[in-house]
Amino acid sequence: MRCEIIAVGTELLMGQTLNTNARNIATELFALGVGVYYHTVVGDNEARLKEVFKNSLERVDLIILSGGLGPTDDDITRDIVAEVLELPLQRNEYWVKKMEEFFRRFKRPMTQINLRQAMVPKGGTLLPNDRGTAPGIYLEKGAQIIVLLPGPPRELAPMFKEQVIPRLQEKLGEQKDLGVLKSRVLRVVGLGESAMVEKIKPILDSQDNPTIAPLAKGAEVHLRLTARELSGERAETLLQEKLQEIREVLGDYIYGEGEETLEMAVTKLLRDKAKTIAAAESCSGGLLSSRFTDVPGSSACFLGGAVTYSNEAKSNLLGVEENLLNTVGAVSAEVASAMAGGARKLFKTDIGIGITGIAGPGGATPEKAVGLTFIALEADDCTLCRRYQFWGSRLEIKERVTQAALYLLRLYLLGKLQENDTRSGAENKVD
Amino acid sequence: MRCEIIAVGTELLMGQTLNTNARNIATELFALGVGVYYHTVVGDNEARLKEVFKNSLERVDLIILSGGLGPTDDDITRDIVAEVLELPLQRNEYWVKKMEEFFRRFKRPMTQINLRQAMVPKGGTLLPNDRGTAPGIYLEKGAQIIVLLPGPPRELAPMFKEQVIPRLQEKLGEQKDLGVLKSRVLRVVGLGESAMVEKIKPILDSQDNPTIAPLAKGAEVHLRLTARELSGERAETLLQEKLQEIREVLGDYIYGEGEETLEMAVTKLLRDKAKTIAAAESCSGGLLSSRFTDVPGSSACFLGGAVTYSNEAKSNLLGVEENLLNTVGAVSAEVASAMAGGARKLFKTDIGIGITGIAGPGGATPEKAVGLTFIALEADDCTLCRRYQFWGSRLEIKERVTQAALYLLRLYLLGKLQENDTRSGAENKVD
Numbered sequence: 001m002r003c004e005i006i007a008v009g010t011e012l013l014m015g016q017t018l019n020t021n022a023r024n025i026a027t028e029l030f031a032l033g034v035g036v037y038y039h040t041v042v043g044d045n046e047a048r049l050k051e052v053f054k055n056s057l058e059r060v061d062l063i064i065l066s067g068g069l070g071p072t073d074d075d076i077t078r079d080i081v082a083e084v085l086e087l088p089l090q091r092n093e094y095w096v097k098k099m100e101e102f103f104r105r106f107k108r109p110m111t112q113i114n115l116r117q118a119m120v121p122k123g124g125t126l127l128p129n130d131r132g133t134a135p136g137i138y139l140e141k142g143a144q145i146i147v148l149l150p151g152p153p154r155e156l157a158p159m160f161k162e163q164v165i166p167r168l169q170e171k172l173g174e175q176k177d178l179g180v181l182k183s184r185v186l187r188v189v190g191l192g193e194s195a196m197v198e199k200i201k202p203i204l205d206s207q208d209n210p211t212i213a214p215l216a217k218g219a220e221v222h223l224r225l226t227a228r229e230l231s232g233e234r235a236e237t238l239l240q241e242k243l244q245e246i247r248e249v250l251g252d253y254i255y256g257e258g259e260e261t262l263e264m265a266v267t268k269l270l271r272d273k274a275k276t277i278a279a280a281e282s283c284s285g286g287l288l289s290s291r292f293t294d295v296p297g298s299s300a301c302f303l304g305g306a307v308t309y310s311n312e313a314k315s316n317l318l319g320v321e322e323n324l325l326n327t328v329g330a331v332s333a334e335v336a337s338a339m340a341g342g343a344r345k346l347f348k349t350d351i352g353i354g355i356t357g358i359a360g361p362g363g364a365t366p367e368k369a370v371g372l373t374f375i376a377l378e379a380d381d382c383t384l385c386r387r388y389q390f391w392g393s394r395l396e397i398k399e400r401v402t403q404a405a406l407y408l409l410r411l412y413l414l415g416k417l418q419e420n421d422t423r424s425g426a427e428n429k430v431d
Numbered sequence: 432m433r434c435e436i437i438a439v440g441t442e443l444l445m446g447q448t449l450n451t452n453a454r455n456i457a458t459e460l461f462a463l464g465v466g467v468y469y470h471t472v473v474g475d476n477e478a479r480l481k482e483v484f485k486n487s488l489e490r491v492d493l494i495i496l497s498g499g500l501g502p503t504d505d506d507i508t509r510d511i512v513a514e515v516l517e518l519p520l521q522r523n524e525y526w527v528k529k530m531e532e533f534f535r536r537f538k539r540p541m542t543q544i545n546l547r548q549a550m551v552p553k554g555g556t557l558l559p560n561d562r563g564t565a566p567g568i569y570l571e572k573g574a575q576i577i578v579l580l581p582g583p584p585r586e587l588a589p590m591f592k593e594q595v596i597p598r599l600q601e602k603l604g605e606q607k608d609l610g611v612l613k614s615r616v617l618r619v620v621g622l623g624e625s626a627m628v629e630k631i632k633p634i635l636d637s638q639d640n641p642t643i644a645p646l647a648k649g650a651e652v653h654l655r656l657t658a659r660e661l662s663g664e665r666a667e668t669l670l671q672e673k674l675q676e677i678r679e680v681l682g683d684y685i686y687g688e689g690e691e692t693l694e695m696a697v698t699k700l701l702r703d704k705a706k707t708i709a710a711a712e713s714c715s716g717g718l719l720s721s722r723f724t725d726v727p728g729s730s731a732c733f734l735g736g737a738v739t740y741s742n743e744a745k746s747n748l749l750g751v752e753e754n755l756l757n758t759v760g761a762v763s764a765e766v767a768s769a770m771a772g773g774a775r776k777l778f779k780t781d782i783g784i785g786i787t788g789i790a791g792p793g794g795a796t797p798e799k800a801v802g803l804t805f806i807a808l809e810a811d812d813c814t815l816c817r818r819y820q821f822w823g824s825r826l827e828i829k830e831r832v833t834q835a836a837l838y839l840l841r842l843y844l845l846g847k848l849q850e851n852d853t854r855s856g857a858e859n860k861v862d
Contacts, residue, residue: 293716
């Protein structure tokens with residue numbers, strides 16, 4: 001089953017609203033094994049909506065339209081669909097009653113224009129809306145399915161889930177030969193996109209089923225595998241085999257799957273190994289602490305952080321010697337290490353992380369460029385400091401710095417810091 | 432000028448990634464007076480991308496494609512565009528050099544596959560990319576303009592702004608009768624969208640030119656005014672008049688304009704008044720410090736932060752009495768106030784902020800629900816603590832907590848804390 005999702009609304013076209021409906025619908029359809037081939041956004045304009053809808057009828061089996069079902073004159077989706085399909089609109093008395101109740105409940109008079117919302121193209125099924133006055137419509141014409149949904153996400157989402165998906169599942173059940181799509185995402189850190197592609201080139205070149213797509217995502221790279229098979233079990237087996245093959249090549253570069261973030265993976269490692277941690281941050285300004293505390297339950301291992309922007313705070317809180325700050329300067333390996341040790345002592349943790357650098361845009365000197373950063377880790381069995389040269393805007397540098405710190409921590413927790421010495425510092429810089 | 436924005440990428444189609452690029456491009460084009468008529472998303476599939484691109488050539492004057500410019504085999508945009516337009520691809524030696532430099536700087540070998548990224552359809556202009564190896568392409572064919580941009584938003588956005596918009600402005604300048612669109616965004620905090628709409632209802636109801644659109648944006652509300660006039664000067668005058676009218680009604684609820692974030696506005700106030708600040712954070716976990724340090728130059732007023740997740744850290748670092756923690760509990764007005772005082776003393780600042788609450792999903796008790804938060808402010812002339820009940824996911828709560836803290840700080844710096852007592856605590860709870 002090939003599908004197009006058409007969102008109708010000038011506010012989407014103009015960029016005032018993000019098209020989250022298409023994203024959410026696509027995610028659900030994909031899980032069903034429906035191939036979503038196009039998302040389209042078009043404004044509240046008769047001629048263009050007609051053109052887009054006609055075009056869609058020529059290229060897909062399932063058309064899902066959202067928006068333009070309100071009561072006002074610029075809500076045209078219902079009328080255009082009926083006109084193009086040459087179906088008369090009929091008033092649904094059940095919905096008229098429902099709307100009357102709705103308005104009575106909120107002590108507001110129902111206006112004449114609301115009656116438009118009870119009109120349904122002949123042969124279509126009205127999909128009741130618990131959260132507003134615009135019902136949806138489900139329609140089959142020949143072998144094609146057309147679904148109309150209201151635009152507000154909190155009305156669309158439950159209607160789609162509860163009333164449209166079961167109908168689609170039934171239709172899909174009748175088409176035995178379609179098969180099922182299953183997908184997995186591997187999350188990679190410490191390797192840029194092209195370096196990763198280079199490493200798994202033979203696997204990528206021979207891909208067939210599952211397909212494999214690399215994707216750069218902020219400071220990391222994702223790898224999506226998608227298998228299509230008649231049985232879900234068979235698709236799962238194919239995925240597992242290919243995942244295994246990739247894991248053998250990429251090893252520890254893979255830190256997680258699916259929605260797992262790097263901070264989640266590191267927090268899990270800390271908890272598994274019953275280790276506690278604290279952070280002393282200068283250029284990352286609290287972002288590392290914030291990333292740790294984004295993870296539910298992180299309080300079990302992340303005991304605290306000190307954001308020490310000024311030299312005075314570095315001395316007072318963390319016990320960094322003033323002499324050090326005056327000789328080698330705040331942005332130095334020595335100070336990063338002293339900060340890591342200070343954080344560990346202050347919060348009485350197993351591990352301390354110290355970060356100092358120049359986030360920019362100001363603060364650079366001829367010897368120290370924007371993006372220069374030192375990240376130190378201190379624990380009973382390990383004391384080390386790495387030098388990095390990051391690039392990008394202030395916010396990008398903050399993100400990359402914390403990514404590198406989490407990556408370093410991950411290698412330490414895996415006991416891989418020695419073997420992987422060369423790659424951890426260098427490769428986090430590019431992506 | 433009619434425009435279509437085509438985003439290429441299976442991850443978008445499948446709903447793994449939100450199409451923020453189309454939103455951002457549309458917003459900018461709209462401000463230029465370009466009519467964006469269609470957004471389309473299509474996967475990394477040759478036949479369908481070809482079909483979509485051909486269809487677009489038949490219906491618009493300006494086509495902006497994003498994504499599919501990477502080095503791997505499933506990056507097909509460049510090739511499809513060249514093929515459909517029947518233009519040979521030529522290697523751009525300048526970009527080959529740039530890529531070599533880029534890889535040298537990061538001490539990584541340039542791979543063969545990267546060379547694909549230096550290929551440009553004949554007659555096209557290469558748009559250098561400061562943030563990655565995929566350059567953009569600007570191309571005129573007959574009366575039509577085709578622009579190719581890399582998919583990652585942090586590469587696309589500056590390239591579009593700095594290299595594409597000036598070229599489009601030049602083209603638009605040649606079309607005299609179009610008129611000029613000018614737009615301004617007002618940023619509002621401390622009022623929900625519906626409360627704001629209620630306040631400025633007469634202005635909204637009588638809007639004509641400029642048009643006025645309210646827009647809920649995370650924890651704040653924006654208001655976009657757009658004027659269309661033949662002369663830019665006249666459009667500017669209309670905007671200024673309407674801005675003045677709205678400012679008279681909304682007053683201090685408006686904290687900024689355009690791209691100014693709340694943390695920027697508060698940092699500016701701190702610097703203007705030569706005040707220094709420190710934060711002690713529990714449930715916000717470093718996010719307030721991180722938001723301060725997102726602002727370039729914030730080191731002049733933000734001296735540091737303590738992320739004290741555990742009770743022990745609250746006592747050791749901030750001097751919160753253990754007795755207090757044992758009797759009223761960590762999530763209490765008393766502890767928030769003690770944290771604010773502790774932060775102020777620790778970092779020797781004029782102002783201290785203390786935040787304690789339950790970010791969820793765990794940690795709630797029958798008396799204290801997820802989202803319950805106390806925010807305290809301490810300075811020589813002011814000691815206060817507010818109680819809030821936020822809602823949402825853990826990350827949403829963290830965002831709302833820091834938004835409320837910044838809002839409270841803003842009122843204090845404006846000397847408005849007394850007059851505004853009622854609104855500051857209550858209204859930040861919603862949206």
